[in-house]
Amino acid sequence: MAVIQITSREFREKQASMFALADKGEQVVIRRRGKVSYMLTPVYEEDFVLSPELEERLEEGRRQYREGNVTTCTTKEELNKFLEAL
Missing domain, CATH: 1.20.890 (cAMP-dependent Protein Kinase, Chain A)
Structure with a gap:
């Protein structure tokens, strides 16, 4: 499984497909201005129980x-x- 790295601008343009990839277990990393990165991770109901x-x-x-x-x-x-x- 490869890590998918995109910029925040690309993320805004491809939000639905990035969420779908994260839902399938892919690692999606969003870079913001090249300084900070965020990992897109699904959160499930049982995570809050x-x-x-x-x-x-x-x-x-x-x-x-x-x-x-x-x-x-x-x-x-x-x-x-x-x-x-x-």
Whole structure:
């Protein structure tokens, strides 16, 4: 599978065909002014689904936050000290 590289102008002109190629698994790289590149990647519904375990952990963190059971670090040094103690 070859990487398809196009400019942003070419992408605008050939959007539909570039999306179709990405949908088929081709790697499409869009160059912008020769300085920055972007990869066109399909995102599927299941990419946004959280596992029940992750949802539970997130809710536990929210509960701890609501109850004030958090550690606040106001400086970089405080944060480093906290992280090193973990």
